[in-house]
Amino acid sequence: MSVVDLRNVGFAYTDVPVLEEVSLSIESGEFLGLVGPNGSGKSTLLRIALGLETPDAGSAELFGEPADEFDDGHRIGYVAQGATSGDRRILVTVREVVTMGRFPHAGYGRLGSDDRAAVEDAMVKTGVADLADRKLEELSGGQRQRVFIARALACEADLLALDEPTVGVDAESRDAFYDLLGELNDDGMTIVLIEHDIGTVTEYATTVACINCCVHYHGDPEGFAESDALADAYGASQRMLEHDPGHTHSHDEEVSR
Template identity: 55%
Template sequence: MNGESATGDNDDGPLIDARGLTFGYTAAPVVDDVDLRVDRGEYVGIIGPNGSGKSTLLRLLLGLHEPDSGSVELLGHPAREFAERERVGYVAQDVTKDEKRMPITVAEVVLMGRFPHAGFGRVTQADRDRAREALRTVGIEHLADRRITALSGGQRQRTYIARALAGEAELLVLDEPTVGVDAESVDAFFDLLDDLVADGLTVLLVEHDIGAVIERTARVVCLNREVYFDGPPVAFAESDALDRAYGTNIRREAGGIVT
């Protein structure tokens, strides 16, 4: 995995640096005065109730929305002007939409991650080797020739992560990646993320499973339009941020958390 900046312009600075982000689709803000800094090598989980602005925040951080106020830098550049998109692997909630209509294999999806690196627009054997290595890293090399439409939810998620790795992404951003994935595959998926973080990848994860975020990530950001908590999982579990952010939509049962 390539843990260094392709241009060397952000080796010491944060990968994400957002200050005072505010954005609304109407007059009411969906994201209100949010500060968020993500440093290289961090594993950050964002949680919040439905409609709390989590996905919108990700799109602001990636420069896909223009904030109404505030600023955000992505890998050392204004997010809206950031051009080296291969340095960020973004797996959105609707990532499977286009592939469902395309007769494309797993290997072809992953190889797309090499296109920005292909000299003169030509994919070389070295590019194919890098894509194959990414498939091995996420444990689905045996699925290389299978159609993307034939995969389970967990296998598809691994395919998109492999595409990001093939593109030498420095930051992996995941929006609700375990929705529709069976419990056994969810555990294996989080094991994979643990391995990738240990190998130096930075991960920013929006996840509905609060327990998994507390157990797996190194830092919890609790959002409901504004940030209610940002810090270590143990401190979050001991705080009242969960109740304040979720209100009556949260219940605690037998030491677990149910939304």
């Protein structure tokens, strides 16, 4: 069973089409990098996949159920666009944020020792245990990233969905963050990532989907690098050039190696 299955999805805001006949699936354990220019429909497609928007045409299934009817929310860890650089006036502590991930398991009951252990384990695994009593508003963007991932781990999510999670985050924290995602994927977590840095996507993702209203490419990172999808989706002046071993980037003018 696919974790996500999108078939001929169409969506429009008023009379402006955002997505047209988009079909793709995400298998369990896959790390999908979703790329495309600004306004290409990436965030809308992710929200449809998670059941937060209903397509105008086609169908979207999540864990085998209609996505907009799926109600087993603890299976999904979603970090929305701007979550790491949003309102700084958030007075809850790191431990309190991560503990929120256990609420679906506890229901209306009190959190037990297993719940508390899951929270501690999640904070240790994401490297935020030493920040447990700090307020979220006091943290950097990179630290916030890890807290949101810890919440998803505490929730025991099967799918981690991230919409441009590194906006406003310094390069060192960003690299460490993606190393963490790689480790989580190696451990079997399914990940969907929207990211503008093509090099990051091709390095860490197991599958790449390039869209601009429709799907221009869906397959392995190596095939994407060799395809015309980048030029088709971004414009003819775009190309992919290698800077460092294992890193590729998109540019609209030639850059020397």
